[in-house]
Amino acid sequence: xxxxxxxxxxxxxxxxxxxxxxxxxxxxxxxxxxxxxxxxxxxxxxxxxxxxxxxxxxxxxxxxxxxxxxxxxxxxxxxxxxxxxxxxxxxxxxxxxxxxxxxxxxxxxxxxxxxxxxxxxxxxxxxxxxxxxxxxxxxxxxxxxxxxxxxxxxxxxxxxxxxxxxxxxxxxxxxxxx
Numbered sequence: 001x002x003x004x005x006x007x008x009x010x011x012x013x014x015x016x017x018x019x020x021x022x023x024x025x026x027x028x029x030x031x032x033x034x035x036x037x038x039x040x041x042x043x044x045x046x047x048x049x050x051x052x053x054x055x056x057x058x059x060x061x062x063x064x065x066x067x068x069x070x071x072x073x074x075x076x077x078x079x080x081x082x083x084x085x086x087x088x089x090x091x092x093x094x095x096x097x098x099x100x101x102x103x104x105x106x107x108x109x110x111x112x113x114x115x116x117x118x119x120x121x122x123x124x125x126x127x128x129x130x131x132x133x134x135x136x137x138x139x140x141x142x143x144x145x146x147x148x149x150x151x152x153x154x155x156x157x158x159x160x161x162x163x164x165x166x167x168x169x170x171x172x173x174x175x176x177x178x
Contacts, residue, residue, distance in 0.1 A: 002140045003138050004135055004140060005031065008029065009029050009084075010084045011028075012024070012025050012087070036137060039073050040134070041068055041134055041166055042077040042078075043061060044078075044129070045080050046119065046124070046128060048082045056158065056162065057130070060162050061076055062096050062098055064163040076099045078099050078102065079104055081104050081126060082105065087103040088101070107127075107128075110127075110128040117152075118151035118152055121154075129146065130157070130158060132160075144160045144169075145160075
């Protein structure tokens with residue numbers, strides 16, 4: 001049994017909620033708040049505004065968000081090693097309204113997941129490898145990791161971590177979700 005790493009995320013509050021937030025409109029949320037007593041789909045991308053992440057990965061989960069809800073998923077989160085301001089701007093640029101964006105600006109969560117990779121070959125520094133997971137009450141039930149995990153990988157595979165693949169897994173899972 002593998003548990004979600006314990007950490008906090010700094011998230012830029014939406015404009016209407018910024019008054020209750022801390023400096024720069026940031027709020028703090030813990031992994032317990034996000035994952036405890038919930039069924040969650042979380043997926044990680046190498047970076048906000050990057051080609052595959054912006055054209056296919058995040059939009060796919062946004063488009064199928066309601067389908068995830070119908071199979072018993074409480075929340076869907078996208079994680080990237082980007083700061084909260086970039087993640088918020090990316091969400092606005094793509095009109096993301098349903099998928100929660102988790103900025104892992106210091107890479108702490110990603111490092112604890114064992115998914116931190118160097119992408120210096122693309123002038124991006126440390127980033128997350130692409131993966132998707134189904135989590136029940138902080139326990140990682142299933143994780144899908146793209147092939148080729150390596151520092152400075154020459155390509156960016158996107159075969160097993162998309163919304164369709166995760167939804168297919170949940171539809172065929174060994175136990176029915178309420």
